[in-house]
Amino acid sequence: MxxxxxxxxxxxxxxxxxxxxxxxxxxxxxxxxxxxxxxxxxxxxxxxxxxxxxxxxxxxxxxxxxxxxxxxxxxxxxxxxxxxxxxxxxxxxxxxxxxxxxxDELFVWPGAPDRSLRQYINALEAEGAEAAIALMIDMYGDMALADHVHDRADGQSLTERFCYFDGPGPFPAGYTMRPIARKQMRDFPTPPVRFNGGARDRLFFLQTAEPTPVQRGMIESYLRLDRTVTPRGLDYYMRMFMRQRTRHLFQGALNATKVGVFRWQEGTLFNGHTMNRRLRMSESIAALLHFPLTRGRAGIEYIVNRGQHAGGSKYYKTLLDGDGLDASPLCEHSLRYDGPQSLSDLMRDIPRG
The missing domain is CATH 3.40.50 (Rossmann fold)
Known part of the structure; x- marks a missing residue:
């Protein structure tokens, strides 16, 4: 220290x-x-x-x-x-x-609240895992982004005020899970996959490339959340091939991946998203409810001026310079959060047996 x-x-x-x-x-x-x-x-x-x-x-x-x-x-x-x-x-x-x-992140896990965090960790240990991956799920309200201001003085919690999130949807909506690049696998191998998608991509990532029908089929078949967290054998090579053939569609997309809970190994370097040591990953997927906008327009201006977020806060600058702050972020794939059970299509439990 x-x-x-x-x-x-x-x-x-x-x-x-x-x-x-x-x-x-x-x-x-x-x-x-x-x-x-x-x-x-x-x-x-x-x-x-x-x-x-x-x-x-x-x-x-x-x-x-x-x-x-x-x-x-x-x-x-x-x-x-x-x-x-x-x-x-x-x-x-x-x-x-x-x-x-x-x-600005609240950790939730499969089976909560009926299953306690301690019980979830016990199940991870029984699986032989040393860590569980978490999908960052951006939360928002049905109000202009410029009006996303949180103040506990009125008695509302974060999840009550910003109670919507992007659910699953056909690409480019929804979420993807792709194997990490080989260089990252050498330097920061945990976690071995990367999530993209949700409101962060929809609001910050202005993608102009259009997938061909073949590329869309590759993504839907091999790069979605129902694949293994740690690809092995033929599955690994197939998914790496699909990643290569579609990677231009994800250039500039924001990282929605975190290591949610983990048994710490001394000497590891951890930046919040990745670790430079290989940990045995659970096949479950947990979640981090993410509340990136809670201080309205003034908060975004402060983030841009401070420049300490990813890419020198360039994504927030793009949002500030456009007209997106004046509209509600709700879309056809928006779902209401009423507890961890609302994430049943995005989180995944530890496999049985």
Whole structure:
């Protein structure tokens, strides 16, 4: 933990589940974040506050289960976030099952809420898995994107206010799961597949290439969510071939893949999306409910000016420069979220036997 410093009392105790996160000016959603993870496990929050100016730091300092850190002078979020996360996981999470969501992400898993997180982890262990992949599902409301503002003062939770998501649909709608490129397999092999799709692609990714009927058939048959998480043998080569023949259709598409829950191996480098060590992946698929827009137009302008998101926040800049902020993001594939059971067509349980 050379590049961060603890600034609160040590509040991580034996038996707690490490929940590692990075925070910057997210006071409006921090209560939802903490409440969610407190509700699913005995959470020990290990949070790096990256120079917040909106009261986040004082709020987090007052929480009895948050151990708070800050970057050392000169440290930069975009360049060093993987070092911060990995250092905390090495110190607090070695050999333990851990969670490392962003502050705007809520983890859900197959069988919840009837199956507890501990029971899900037990099932992962019985499967022989060391990690489970999670599909990022962007959440939104039936209102102009410029009006996507969250304030807990009115009593609404994040999932109540932004209660819609993109469900399955024929390509290019819906979601895809493709094997990662061979170079990434060498350098960052976990997870071995990459998700794309949902509202993030529909709103941010302006794809102009049209698939041929053959390419559409390849995607529908080999690159959807019903394939294995870890391709092997002939299935691997077939899916890599399909990936190559259709890759131009995904150039610029946003990554919707996270490692949702994992047993941490000390010395691993983890940037939130990928790990540089090969972990045995479950064949289940969990989900992270993602709330990227919660501060309206002003929040998007702040993200663009800060430039710390993927691609220097260029996707948010595209949204800001266009006319998309003035319309509701609802579409024909929008579904209403009424709990984890609403994701039954997107999440997948651990195979039996």
């Amino acid at each position: 050379d590049r961060i410093t603890r600034i609160s009392n040590e509040r991580f105790g034996p038996g707690m589940v490490p929940v590692v996160a990075l925070s910057h000016n997210e006071i409006n959603i921090l209560p939802d974040f903490l409440a969610h993870y407190r509700g699913i496990c005995d959470a020990g929050f290990l949070i790096v506050d990256d120079r917040s100016t909106d009261g986040s730091r004082d709020y987090l300092m007052a929480q009895p289960d948050v151990t708070l850190f800050e970057p050392v002078p000169g440290a930069e979020f975009l360049k060093e976030r993987a070092i911060w996360k990995s250092g905390l996981l090495d110190h607090y999470g070695a050999g333990k099952w851990c969670l490392s969501p962003d502050i």
